[in-house]
Amino acid sequence: MIYIDVERKMLTTDGPRTLEVCVEIPAHELVCLFGKSGAGKTTLLRMLCGLFTPDKGVIRIGDRTVFDSSKKINIPPQKRNVGYMFQDYALFPNMNVEENIRFAQDVRNVEEIEKLLHTFQLEQLRRQSVNRLSGGQKQRVALARAFARKPEVMLLDEPLSSVDIELRQSLQNEILKTHELFQSTTVMVSHDKEEIRRLATNVLRIGKEKITAFEKPTNL
Secondary structure (H helix, E strand, O other): EEEEEEEEEEEEEEEEEEEEEEEEEEEOEEEEEEEEOOOOOOOOOOOOOHOOOOOOEEEEEEEEEEEEEEOOOOOOOOOEEEEOOOOOOOOOOOEEHHHHHHOOOOOOOOOHHHHHHHHHHHHHOOOOOOHHHOOOHHHHHHHHHHHHHHEEEEEOOOOOOOOOHHHHHHHHHHHHHHHHHOOOOOEOOOOHHHHHHHOOOOEEEOOOOOOOOEEEEHOO
């Protein structure tokens, strides 16, 4: 479960506004954030993982409070048990595929690495430098690395925005399979309504109003 009750001021193309969110995301759901560019979707992800600090409010992950402005609690990102896949992948160029994935583990687990390499069809590329991979292959490595920590919460920032339709459908299958395999609670940014309808259990529409309720993917 993720409990979010936060506010953060933002400067957008439409001028200054305050992002306000008050929702509870049940454990093991795959929730998509939907809304126009600049609405605050990535800002919300970064508040959840600790890269951005809300102006005020509370964030709880499971039974742990990771942020509480009134109590001066602000747990650093590396201690929140949250996985994050950035839009630009953020892979380590001096490491090969397997090393990039393994780097995310706090304790080395060979079996889990093999499972991820198989799930994301990277077994034949394990020794390949990430600099020599295609965009789609880099995306697979970034997804595998994000899940390698077996995080309680997985945050995906438009993970499939730069791939073609055929590869997008394949990666959607892999995201669903890995989400179910690791039983994480996943929050994903997407602009693709068909993708959201296929993947999401619930949707948070990020806009000008305070977000207090989910929408069903079928209502988009």
